[in-house]
Amino acid sequence: MISYILRRLLVAVPTILVLIVLSFLMMHYAPGGPWTSERAFPQAVIDALNAKYGLDKPLVSQIASYTWNIVAHFDFGPSLYYKDRSVADLIAQGFPVTLTYGFWSFVVAVAVGGSLGVAAAVWHNSWLDYLAVGISIGAQVLPNFVMAPILVLVFTLWLGWLPGGGWQGGAFPYVVMPVIALSTSFMASIARITRSSMLEVLNAGFIRTARAKGLPMRRIVLRHALKPALLPVISYLGPAFVGMITGSVVIDIYFSTGGIGQYFVNSALNRDYFVIMGVTILTGALTVLFNLVVDILYAWIDPKIRY
């Protein structure tokens, strides 16, 4: 197990490094470099800026120092658009927000999707099953940027139950719609995956044995069927994580929650390179680490995996 984890780390670390180098190279070869803006700077200013941020040195040493600053000091450079603030400041400010509703979306998607899928499989071909299948087909075409306006339309404009945006330190009414908008499509996918794998498991021989022994259905499902049925769900958690981190950008923009996505899009609109690179690298690193955790979890649960 330890060697498996080490081997996976051996892949994960280069992946993050590749991401850093690639995004730096993209910035380096961008037409005009990082200092392009509406008002062209005089060459002397550009030279001074380049000297200040070490961009006048050879490319290799630039990449090395950029990488070193990130790894050793968590320093992603300055923000050019949000004056007087570093990228690390923006991340420190926005990330807790994103993490809060991201975490709850994840919990909701897994808990609701998982139980819906299990229920649909256990009561196969009942109204519950049809409802679950209907929901999961419908939610396929409702990505977060479609869900968000619909939710605001219904719950804010028509019913007046929930505030249409803002964060207020994460007070409950402000978290509800972001969580629903972000989790819906993943909830549907998890429900679909759980349902089909649960159906397969329930037809397996060991379940028939358990039934023949006279075990109650509850016990069969919870003790025997659940664990193998959840394996495909675990392998879906990685893509779901990527999707949610990506979707958080829409949530931040639409609900003005003040998360990291808001800074990301504003920076993208204003060519604030260091922020874009910083957020890209950070989310990339998080994704790689999350996938690592998922793989280890998978290997730990599934005895068939050899490591």
Added chain:
Amino acid sequence: MAVLIGRARARSMPAGRSLWSDARHRFFKNRAAVASLVILALVAGFAAFGGLVAQWSNEDIDWAVLGDVATMGRPSLSSGHWFGTDELGRDLFARVVQGTQVSLMVGIVGALISVIVGTVYGAIAGYFGGRLDSAMMRIVDILMSIPYMFVLILLLVIFGRSVFMLFVGIGLISWLDMARIARGQTLTIKHREYVEAALAIGVGPFTIIRRHIIPNLLGVVIVYATLLVPNMIIYESFISFLGLGVQEPLTSWGALISDGASTMQYGTLWQLAFPLFFFVVTLFAFFFIGDGLRDALDPKDR
């Protein structure tokens, strides 16, 4: 030889049915898929010919409604604004036609790029195997574990926001899944008798890939490509929703949904409803067609 086979076929199988005609038969028995095909044809027709019947151009501002879009800009037959107007007094029908064109094009071109690159990449990796295979698939693994949307936005920022860049960016990412699927399929195909026969008579590896592997991958590839199109549309709409995708005066479903969502509190609901309707209906159609094709072309997967 060919004549002999032809004669044998004519004698022994009067109602000769190829795998493809079998598949077509299965597909047309699936009512949801056929209905989706019709709907998709209607949407495509709307994109292709909607511009001809529109009463207004998509760029002209109707000054008569500009001051009071919420009441004057309503969908109506008499004013010629069948879908109403947008916030700037432009005809929404013409805008939706244009958005549909862009979104469908992005979806189809993105899927095409992924089909071509992914299939060839996967077939090569799977056929040669060994070190080349693990290296090529390791690259795919690494690229897959990166949150593509952020990289895509980074690309768009650096090289300028344009439809062309959007195609390149989406194409760069979309082939990864396809490569994995094609590789997996190639691994089973390459041990079939006809490949061994080709090897035995000294056919070169690239000819085998071109003549034997890729044609036999087609079924799976087509199924997956129809499921890719809606995903590409979702990607593009996502980026355009954020204002980072296609730029004015061009538009797409994502941009129109974003516009509609930002004005709905003024009671101009049609600005959200029409683009949303086309988005949802088209996505549904693609998913059902994909399902139908999977059942038709890949019967073992049912």
